[in-house]
Amino acid sequence: MKNTKKILVFTIIPILIIGIFVFIHFILREKPIISSPYTVSEVNRTVTKNGSTCEYKPTSDNWVALLDVSYEGKDITDKIDANEFIKLLSTNKCKRTFETYSPYSASDVTWEINLIWNYKPTHILLGNINVWYESADKGYYKILDADLLKQYLEKMVSQN
Secondary structure (H helix, E strand, O other), X not given: OHHHHHHHHHHHHHHHHHHHHHHHHHHHOEEEOOXXXXXXXXXXXXXXXXXEEEEEOOOOOOEEEEEEEEEOOEEOHHHOOHHHHHHHHHHOEEEEEOOOOOOOOHHHEEEEEEEEEOOEEEEEEEEOOOEEEOOHHXXXXXXXXXXXXXXXXXHHHHHO
């Protein structure tokens, strides 16, 4: 009976430890911000003095709609090529973080991007903090090469 308990303890504990490492690996692994293949949905925006409204149609199983992009609080969505920007998001990596960024200071955010990805709102913050999230209570993903996204956005703003 004692040998059976020892055998159980010495097999269950290593299995649990391996399970924990596998779980942590999958939670903290690097992944693209937007997974490929994807389809960019066309967005019809109506801008009013109170903000904007967006209409879009899902086009496939993995679709993305770029709703709005703001630079220091100013709407610059019309200056951004949605296809090109979402392609950058699909090649840029992110990693889950357990840090919390909510609430954040407006001075920490230069760029704010809002997307719909498979019916889920997705928010990207770039500046002193570089993260994306669906909702603050679901956690944040740190963007690993945020400078590439910032450079693209700055180039688009300066061209127009």
